[in-house]
Amino acid sequence: MLRFGAVSYLNTKPLVETLDERLMNWGTLRLDLPSRLASDLANGELDVALIPSVEYFRNQADYEIVSNAAIACRGPVWSVRLLSRVPIPEIQTVALDEGSRTSAAMAQVLLSEMHSLRPKTVPFPIGSEAADLDADAVLMIGDRAMHPPHGTYQEIWDLGDRWCRWTELPFVFAMWVARREVTEDPKQLERINETLNASRDDGVQRFESIAIREAASQGLTNEDLHRYFAENLHFYMGPGERSGLALFRKKAEAIGLVPPLSVAPGPNA
Template identity: 80%
Template sequence: MLRFGAVSYLNTKPLVETLDQRLSDWGTLRLDLPSRLAADLAGGELDIALIPSVEYFRNQSRYQIVSDAAIACRGPVWSVRLLSRVPISDIQTLALDEGSRTSAAMSQVLLSEMHHIRPETVPFPIGSDASDVDADAVLMIGDRAMHPPRETYREIWDLGDRWVRWTELPFVFAMWVARRDVCTNPDQLKRIEETLSASRDDGMQCLEKIAIREAASQGLTNEDLHRYFAENLHFYLGPGERSGLKLFREKATAIGLAPPPPAVSGNNA
């Protein structure tokens, strides 16, 4: 039985809608936090996992992308925002949401590239309120970013929108990867690829149903959540997404937030 792991966040729902059923006789699925999934994949406790792109960069010599299903955006993403109390170019301290290392790196890449600044970073703990954080700007992800802040900010960036405008490329937040030892059997690899893509396709066919089921617990309307799935997120890892992933790797490496890519052959971004 292969061991699959996926992020237990709202944006993952369309990718795993039918995955449990599709794995019924040959795999198991566990939902968990990104940091735990990354640690368990690296430690051999999982075989395949949907992990943040930065975590893939850190272990790329040991990992292989195994599906064209992913969590990406091609414009405003809504659930990843930078909120600044000062003009962007004046930011000296940046509070980073502890829920995502990828969005943290993305925000710092954009500030470095667009405004040539490298603010001091401080933690923005999960469960805390932005008004309690002493920093010029705050990175918010997930439901915290999707609800209007009570505080007034000088500038608010949707980081998906900023990335796409700056690079003219999509941004990839997470993708399915496996340890390379899991990918040695071509038939098994093909089954993994087809199953993950089919589960994504199933989810795309029932976005409205997922939105109705999940909206109330997120404090969102059915319509808003359906729009988030259908318009703000993109669930396909195509050539444009791979180009965006490669550029993100290069820029994150340039400012010390990711290691250089390894010199290996195979199916790598």
């Protein structure tokens, strides 16, 4: 039985809509926080996992992307925003949402590339309020970004929009990867790929029913959530997404956010 893990976030719902039933008799699925999934995959407690792109970079020498199902965007993403109380070029401190290391790296790359900024970073703990933070700017993801707090902000960036405009490439937030020993059997790799892609295809066909089921708990209308799935997110890893992923890795490495690929830590690091 192969052990699969996926993040337990709203943007993952279309990728795992029918995965449990498709894994019946040959695999198990566990939903958890991104950091736990990344650690368990690295430690050999999971075989395949949907992990943030930054976590993939940190063990890239030992991992292989096993599906073209992914969480990406090709424009405004809505659920990842930088809210600044000062003009962007004046940012000296930024509070980073602890819910996503990839979005935190994305924000730092964009500030560095677009404005040559390397602001001091402080945590934005889950459960805390932006108003309580003494920082020039605040990175928000997920529900907090989709329902931003009232306050005086001079600039608000949708980071998906900023990345895609600046690079003219998509951005990949997370992808399915496996440890390389899991992919040594070509037949097993093909089965993993086909299963993950089929589950994604099922979910893409069920945006409306997923939105009806999940919207109320997220404080969204059915229409808003359907639009989020259909217009803000992209669930396919094509050549453009791979190019965007490679550029993100290069830029994150350049400012010390991920290790050089040649010395990336092994799975037990």
